[in-house]
């Protein structure tokens with residue numbers, strides 16, 4: 561196991577590998593010389609420069625792109641916080657395997673390999689309104705499942721999740737680590753009605769009180785108030801950092817999953833970009849808190865890494881321009897003021 565204790569994760573986050581700024585500088589220089597007014601490709605330019613920094617290449621490539629979808633079940637589902645029954649989690653795993661889910665189609669369109677990782681579905685986390693969702697050991701096992709999923713030769717990783725009731729776990733992490741109470745972070749997820757939303761808020765408030773002694777410790781919070789698939793997303797983020805793999809985060813749940821890392825060290829997510837801002841209420845606020853600027857704003861609220869998957873297409877467009885465009889000299893085009 562990469563991390564045998566919570567302290568191992570804390571130590572990793574105190575001494576993070578940093579990407580290679582020289583390649584970012586080279587890529588930025590190349591962008592300046594391409595046949596366009598400087599800056600005119602906007603955030604596509606920044607995307608290419610960011611990929612250069614983390615891949616360590618002036619001209620980054622997207623040959624091996626992986627979409628990882630982590631799957632878990634949640635004890636808090638028994639509180640009636642989702643519009644769907646817990647059985648849907650495993651049923652969707654079968655749907656992923658059969659190729660019938662949204663992310664199967666998006667992965668194909670983005671030319672990405674799809675990796676679905678169910679984690680102990682038959683053993684849901686404990687209901688965090690009355691116990692710790694996971695022990696530190698169970699949490700570390702889930703982190704490890706995520707860590708092991710990331711190929712070290714991966715050019716870009718998109719991370720997402722499936723797990724009925726996990727927007728409650730995600731809102732829980734936000735409320736515990738950022739404050740503002742359940743009202744600030746609980747949204748409608750799969751589409752709960754007003755009564756369901758009230759139950760969701762009540763579960764979060766109850767758990768905030770029950771676990772009040774650990775709220776200052778991001779990893780204790782991740783274990784006691786998160787979920788296995790959220791822990792695995794954090795583990796995948798750590799593995800990506802170790803191997804210099806750039807990461808696209810999916811929606812509210814995936815962003816909340818890496819919030820504990822950001823609380824450990826402000827630069828822990830420098831290798832990550834937000835693929836999109838989801839329509840789940842709370843995601844925009846969460847991204848602002850974490851200083852992440854979403855690439856897309858499409859009113860999506862699915863999860864499954866679907867928003868991050870669509871953002872891969874943007875990365876492909878950014879790199880096609882970065883590698884394929886001619887410079888002013890090559891094309892014989894006059895520069896500004898020539």
Ligand SMILES: Cc1cc2ncn([C@H]3O[C@H](COP(=O)(O)O)[C@@H](O)[C@H]3O)c2cc1C
Nearest residue numbers: 642644721722723724725726727749750863
């Ligand atoms: C058929 C179906 C497919 C999904 N794919 C992702 N989710 C999304 O919805 C769930 C979170 O919402 P809540 O917290 O309200 O349960 C997660 O599984 C998430 O991935 C789905 C949900 C359903 C019903």
Ligand SMILES: O=C(O)c1cccnc1
Nearest residue numbers: 811812813838861862863
């Ligand atoms: O933004 C998300 O991650 C999300 C929103 C609704 C349902 N599941 C996930």
